[in-house]
Amino acid sequence: MNFSRKLNRFGAEIFASLNEKKLELEQQGRTIYNMSVGTPDFETPDYIRNALTEAAADPENWKYSLRDLPELLDAVCAYYEKRFHVHIRPDQIMSCYGTQEGVGHLAMALCDPGDTVLLPDPCYPVFQAGTFLAEAEPYYYPLTKEHDFLPDLDSIPEEVARRAKYMILSLPANPVGSVAKPGLYAKVIEWARKYQVLIVHDNAYSDIIFDGCQGESFLAQEGAMDVGVEFFSLSKSFNVTGARISFLIGRKDVIDAVRLLRSQIDFGMFLPIQKAAAAALKGPLDGVRKQCGLYQERRDAFCRGAREIGWDVPDAKGSMFVWAPLPKGYTSSMDFCMDLLQKAGVLCTPGSSFGPHGEGYVRFALVLPPDQIKKALSSIKESGLI
DSSP, X not given: OOOOGGGGGOOOOHHHHHHHHHHHHHHTTOOOEXXXXXXXXXXXXXXXXXHHXXXXXXXXXXXXOOXXXXXXXXXXXXXXXXXXXXXXXXXXXXEESHHHHHHHHHHHHHOOTTOXXXXXXXXXXXXXXXXXXXXXXXXXXXXXXXXXXXXOGGGSOHHHHHHEEEEEEESSOTTTOOOOOTTHHHHHHHHHHXXXXXXXXXXXXXXXXXXXXXXXXXXXXXXXXXXXXXXXXXXXXXXXXXXXXXXXXXXXXXXXXXXXXXXXXXXXXXXXXXXXXXXXHHSOSHHHHHHHHHHHHHHHHHHHHHHHTXXXXXXOOBSSEEEEEOOTTOOOHHHHHHHHHHHHOEEOEEGGGGOGXXXXXXXXXXOSOHHHHHHHHHXXXXXXXX
C-alpha cells in the first residue's frame, strides 16, 4: 500500500528510541536516572482529582461534550484576569487536547500547501510536525547563545517575513530555558504588524521561571490581541500532563478557524476533564508558586553540581529543562547521550532532535528530586565522560 508522502517527513520518535535503550539496561539490573521526558513527578492536587472523580460518577458526563462548558470558559477568563491581568472573552477561547494536538490543528486551519511558517530553532518537535502536517514549509530562526537564546527578528530576511503565515514564539523556552527580556514582546508585535504575520505563543512554562522573575502572558502586551494567539497549558503548572488540557486563546477569527477544523475531527473534551480543568483554574495558586521554588532547587542542584564536576552548564532561566553544552571531546549530541546512558546510567535528550541549531547541546528535564540529581551527577563524574 502507498501511504501519504507526509509520513516521509517524520523520523523515528526520539523519546521512544531512548526509552527502548533504557528498558534494556534496566532489565540488566542497571540503575537509570531518567531526565529525558518532561513529565512532572509532582502529585496532581487533590482538589483537581476530586473534581474529576465526582464528575465521572455522573452518567450524564459520559456523553459527547460537543462544546466547551460555559463554566470552563468563565474559569479561563477569570484566571487570565487574576494571573496575567488580561481581559478575554469566552468567544476568544477554545480547549485543545494538549498544545501538541492544538499546534497540529492550528497549522492545518491556517496554512495551504507551500505556505511559510517561522519556527524557533531549537524548538519542541511538534512545531515542525504541525507545519509538515499542513504541507507548509518551515523557516527556522535560530536561538543562539550570543542572543541569550531569544529571537533575533533582525536576522529574518525581509522576503521571508513578507511571505510568512505565522511565527511560533515559545517563552519560557523548551528546550533552551530562556525567558523574555523587557521590551521583547513589544518589538515582536511591531514586527508582526509590519509584515502581517500572526504570532502564535506557546505559554506552557510561565509558572516555572527562576531567580525572582515573573512569568507573563504574551497577550498582556498592548496590541498582542490584534496580532496573536496563545496556547495556555495546565500540564506543567498543575501536574496534569496525562489529561491533555490546553487552550488556544486570542484573536477570534483564528479561534473560529481552528474550532471549525476541530469540529470535523472530534466531539470535544471529555466532560469530567473539563470539570477538573475548571477546578484547577479556580483553585489556589500557592501550590503552583511553591512548586516553582522546588524546580529552582532542582535547577540549582543540577547546574551548580555540573559545574563542580567540571562541566560548564549555565543556569536555566525558566522552564523545567536545562540546556547543557556538550563536554569537550564530543561533537554529536546523540553519541554523547548514548555514552551517558551506557556509562553513567543517566538519560537525557540529544539537542539534535530539537532542530539543526540544537546540535552541540543536550537537554535535561528536572524531573528528579535534588538528592537523585546529585546521585546522577556523581555517576557522571565516576564515568569519566567529563
